[in-house]
Amino acid sequence: xxxxxxxxxxxxxxxxxxxxxxxxxxxxxxxxxxxxxxxxxxxxxxxxxxxxxxxxxxxxxxxxxxxxxxxxxxxxxxxxxxxxxxxxxxxxxxxxxxxxxxxxxxxxxxxxxxxxxxxxxxxxxxxxxxxxxxxxxxxxxxxxxxxxxxxxxxxxxxxxxxxxxxxxxxxxxxxxxxxxxxxxxxxxxxxxxxxxxxxxxxxxxxxxxxxxxxxxxxxxxxxxxxxxxxxxxxxxxxxxxxxxxxxxxxxxxxxxxxxxxxxxxxxxxxxxxxxxxxxxxxxxxxxxxxxxxxxxxx
Amino acid sequence: xxxxxxxxxxxxxxxxxxxxxxxxxxxxxxxxxxxxxxxxxxxxxxxxxxxxxxxxxxxxxxxxxxxxxxxxxxxxxxxxxxxxxxxxxxxxxxxxxxxxxxxxxxxxxxxxxxxxxxxxxxxxxxxxxxxxxxxxxxxxxxxxxxxxxxxxxxxxxxxxxxxxxxxxxxxxxxxxxxxxxxxxxxxxxxxxxxxxxxxxxxxxxxxxxxxxxxxxxxxxxxxxxxxxxxxxxxxxxxxxxxxxxxxxxxxxxxxxxxxxxxxxxxxxxxxxxxxxxxxxxxxxxxxxxxxxxxxxxxxxxxxxxxxxxxxxxxxxxxxxxxxxxxxxxxxxxxxxxxxxxxxxxxxxxxxxxxxxxxxxxxxxxxxxxxxxxxxxxxxxxxxxxxxxxxxxxxxxxxxxxxxxxxxxxxxxxx
Ligand SMILES: Nc1nc2c(ncn2[C@@H]2O[C@H](COP(=O)(O)OP(=O)(O)OP(=O)(O)O)[C@@H](O)[C@H]2O)c(=O)[nH]1
Ligand SMILES: [Mg+2]
Numbered sequence: 281x282x283x284x285x286x287x288x289x290x291x292x293x294x295x296x297x298x299x300x301x302x303x304x305x306x307x308x309x310x311x312x313x314x315x316x317x318x319x320x321x322x323x324x325x326x327x328x329x330x331x332x333x334x335x336x337x338x339x340x341x342x343x344x345x346x347x348x349x350x351x352x353x354x355x356x357x358x359x360x361x362x363x364x365x366x367x368x369x370x371x372x373x374x375x376x377x378x379x380x381x382x383x384x385x386x387x388x389x390x391x392x393x394x395x396x397x398x399x400x401x402x403x404x405x406x407x408x409x410x411x412x413x414x415x416x417x418x419x420x421x422x423x424x425x426x427x428x429x430x431x432x433x434x435x436x437x438x439x440x441x442x443x444x445x446x447x448x449x450x451x452x453x454x455x456x457x458x459x460x461x462x463x464x465x466x467x468x469x470x471x472x473x474x475x476x477x478x479x480x481x482x483x484x485x486x487x488x489x490x491x492x493x494x495x496x497x498x499x500x501x502x503x504x505x506x507x508x509x510x511x512x513x514x515x516x517x518x519x520x521x522x523x524x525x526x527x528x529x530x531x532x533x534x535x536x537x538x539x540x541x542x543x544x545x546x547x548x549x550x551x552x553x554x555x556x557x558x559x560x561x562x563x564x565x566x567x568x569x570x571x572x573x574x575x576x577x578x
Numbered sequence: 579x580x581x582x583x584x585x586x587x588x589x590x591x592x593x594x595x596x597x598x599x600x601x602x603x604x605x606x607x608x609x610x611x612x613x614x615x616x617x618x619x620x621x622x623x624x625x626x627x628x629x630x631x632x633x634x635x636x637x638x639x640x641x642x643x644x645x646x647x648x649x650x651x652x653x654x655x656x657x658x659x660x661x662x663x664x665x666x667x668x669x670x671x672x673x674x675x676x677x678x679x680x681x682x683x684x685x686x687x688x689x690x691x692x693x694x695x696x697x698x699x700x701x702x703x704x705x706x707x708x709x710x711x712x713x714x715x716x717x718x719x720x721x722x723x724x725x726x727x728x729x730x731x732x733x734x735x736x737x738x739x740x741x742x743x744x745x746x747x748x749x750x751x752x753x754x755x756x757x758x759x760x761x762x763x764x765x766x767x768x769x770x771x772x773x774x775x776x777x778x779x780x781x782x783x784x785x786x787x788x789x790x791x792x793x794x795x796x797x798x799x800x801x802x803x804x805x806x807x808x809x810x811x812x813x814x815x816x817x818x819x820x821x822x823x824x825x826x827x828x829x830x831x832x833x834x835x836x837x838x839x840x841x842x843x844x845x846x847x848x849x850x851x852x853x854x855x856x857x858x859x860x861x862x863x864x865x866x867x868x869x870x871x872x873x874x875x876x877x878x879x880x881x882x883x884x885x886x887x888x889x890x891x892x893x894x895x896x897x898x899x900x901x902x903x904x905x906x907x908x909x910x911x912x913x914x915x916x917x918x919x920x921x922x923x924x925x926x927x928x929x930x931x932x933x934x935x936x937x938x939x940x941x942x943x944x945x946x947x948x949x950x951x952x953x954x955x956x957x958x959x960x961x962x963x964x965x966x967x968x969x970x971x972x973x974x975x976x977x978x979x980x981x982x983x984x985x986x987x988x989x990x991x992x
Contacts, residue, residue: 281862283579289822293803293863296820297803327852328813328818332804412654413654419653420652440675440679442974443971447983449978465656468661552610
């Protein structure tokens with residue numbers, strides 16, 4: 281088997297294990313390329329049946345409109361259930377402090393909404409599109425990652441995960457995060473998108489956009505959440521997004537990639553990692569991701 | 579393009595993480611922003627070298643603070659020829675279960691030996707585990723050659739010692755490479771200092787080593803993971819058994835037997851990705867349809883009628899105990915083999931395996947963390963299996979503690 285066939289088969293196997301082992305699983309859908317691949321894999325795993333789980337989206341309110349439109353259209357086309365919960369509502373209900381600063385991030389806040397939606401529907405497994413090549417703490421996580429009642433990851437207490445035998449047994453109140461494409465790299469994802477002709481939101485491809493050029497050289501798009509001041513350097517460039525997170529903490533990269541093939545050659549050439557190129561939040565500390573995961577983040 | 583999975587093993591500080599870091603660094607597989615971060619961290623940890631490459635895989639705060647690997651890290655790189663999945667495992671004996679996790683489904687073990695120390699207990703332990711797991715290739719990297727003046731005699735002596743010790747282990751395909759992970763010699767590029775060594779560098783070795791596809795030629799096994807029943811108007815009677823071909827091949831029209839039921843039927847249809855296919859082979863995820871309406875559910879095993887599989891309640895197995903709490907007689911366990919689960923109890927502990935020389939010693943009735951034992955198990959329902967030697971997919975299982983839900987042991991069926 282070709283390596284993409286092997287990665288695909290592994291992911292389908294994991295998705296079916298989730299379906300077989302859990303009563304109330306959910307697929308966390310963000311509108312990004314990784315979760316779009318997950319949906320594609322779920323089609324292969326379960327059609328002609330329905331998905332044994334709903335798609336769940338935690339809407340931070342800072343999402344790109346293109347990603348939201350894509351999400352709604354996809355759920356409709358597939359005729360699968362979509363549950364959306366809003367960080368905005370959580371902030372109001374829990375009287376939380378919204379993100380502050382020049383680029384007000386809701387990255388930390390979305391964990392509250394996620395834990396609430398897990399509790400609301402009593403989800404016992406949440407499937408996510410995280411990959412081990414994204415970040416050094418993720419590189420340490422199991423495919424079936426057991427979380428306690430508070431959604432917390434304890435790296436010292438990970439269950440051994442041997443062969444392809446996945447132990448998803450948990451007590452009530454706990455949940456398992458499942459990562460079927462753990463072993464895929466960014467390039468694998470794009471090669472797969474190409475092979476399978478998967479349609480993506482337009483912001484993955486080059487387009488003209490007005491951006492703020494930040495001090496460390498990142499291109500942050502101008503939007504209603506970011507207050508401009510006179511010192512801001514505003515530029516208009518041909519850019520695309522390598523990851524589709526919040527507008528407030530995901531930066532664009534300069535690009536002339538019109539097609540998936542262009543993107544593949546671009547990624548092969550680039551010297552900067554996906555996170556390094558696009559995320560502002562992980563630069564803060566060396567263990568930012570580990571700490572957020574310990575707090576219940578994906 | 580092919581996929582090769584390998585892991586690194588060896589004693590604490592033999593240089594496993596450094597070797598992986600070096601391999602990725604010298605093959606230009608690390609992004610510049612990651613290199614910047616590593617350089618910054620290396621300064622902070624007071625390392626002499628400009629960049630401590632072990633930090634690439636030691637991704638947890640505790641690991642960076644203590645300078646050791648605690649849990650497996652997975653890393654990836656791709657060359658023109660292959661995609662590699664690397665499991666960098668801890669060398670500390672306390673974390674043997676994590677090493678076992680990383681090693682379990684790989685094609686190749688890289689066992690590091692510090693050239694100054696030669697074979698250690700951990701070298702032996704990890705070689706024995708590789709032998710138990712049936713890892714198809716063993717590559718011994720005799721590392722830190724820079725600290726023994728690149729002496730060929732040191733290398734030859736260790737090679738001889740290793741072959742002598744491992745004679746009993748039935749290791750398949752053992753190879754040796756002298757390296758210095760720190761300087762990068764013989765990792766990706768060859769080295770002047772090691773000019774006496776004429777073989778491949780580690781990188782070349784990885785690109786060339788033959789990837790075994792044992793399961794393709796073994797007897798055919800399929801296990802049901804999930805039953806697809808849309809129950810819609812137009813698919814009212816649709817009943818598909820979703821799962822993956824564990825080994826061998828399955829064909830439309832093939833007569834099969836379902837275990838543990840032991841009832842016979844015929845494969846009426848095979849589907850993959852919404853399309854009907856005629857034949858499916860090892861590794862493929864498919865949906866099987868059967869001619870008769872039988873009580874087939876998650877965990878049922880499908881086998882061609884003209885092939886045999888064991889199906890019974892008594893098993894002889896070798897297990898590695900992975901729970902902090904020692905085994906307690908009478909403990910209720912759940913056995914899981916792929917998607918099949920049944921209750922199980924340990925009837926007898928036959929012997930303990932001495933991890934230093936692979937000999938069997940008498941059991942004192944206990945099983946502690948990281949110990950290997952030969953045991954007799956009794957299951958509540960019939961389990962269909964092959965010996966692990968015959969089939970790595972149907973001969974392996976885990977044991978789960980019914981109270982804590984933890985995976986407490988990994989087992990292979992003898
Ligand atoms: N001189 C020299 N030092 C090396 C070499 N390889 C590794 N080291 C050093 O040995 C020390 C331990 O290296 P690691 O890579 O962390 O060892 P490890 O085998 O991963 O250790 P654990 O994962 O904790 O079992 C570090 O200080 C390395 O820089 C080598 O080839 N030559
Ligand atoms: Mg290490």
